[in-house]
Amino acid sequence: MKAEDIDKNLQAATENGEAISPVLPEGIKNYLIDIDGTICDDIPNEEPERMATAAVYPDAQITLNKWYDEGHIIFFFTSRTEAHRAITEEWLKKHGFKYHGMLMGKPRGGNYHWIDNHLVKATRYRGKFTDLVDKDVTIQVFDDGNHE
Template sequence: MSNHDLKTLRDEEGKLLSPILSDEIKNFLIDIDGTICDDIPNEEPERMGTCSPYPDALEIINQWYEEGHIITFFTSRTEEHRKITEKWLKEHKFRYHGLLMGKPRGGNYHWIDNHLVRATRFKGKFTNFVNKNKSIEVFED
């Protein structure tokens, strides 16, 4: 990501605020187990270092990285699995910016934010995105 992709803002006192991504840059939060490789539970950490990545996931994620998008893996693996996870990502040549551990296990996530959030449920294959109209739950006006 280059500096021209970020908008620098300051508050009333001149203090630097968090950078804002340009409209062309996506900020991806990507699960690991069951999304970029087989679903490996935390109770079987010995499998974390030996599983194979899904080839389409590796290709598309690295393509997004090269296009300048932000790639952060957000996993239910615990902090004790950080080293083996980082080693696995490096060995398989995943390009990324961050790794967040300790995502709550299970599903039915509801992300509430003051920024636009786009969620895409992984259904077995990484491909490029297409536009579709779908029904979503939103806050009542």
């Protein structure tokens, strides 16, 4: 499925006032991506004047736009507040980022634990955006009494 088709499906679910979310096609990922310190310089909310001039990480823009063009969903999930939305959207546009939306006001700190009834994958950004690769790791799961 092309990025344009995904965009139309996402818009249709909101423009028509539907109460359901679109179903992602097989193989399409829904990315939630931090902004500060992940796609650009790490700018604290207390210094919003720096947001307009934050240095972009070019590998992030290239990789995220590639994923967008492949049909994946790109949402930014940031600790920036609603007061920072306009300057953030302007910065993303200026640097050519393609994305579907932004969730503002993520609590600051690094101890996130997402619980869902669907498979959730988390990738910690460590200085370079590339294609993702599979790697065996240890994870925490709910104790179902079966300790295999």
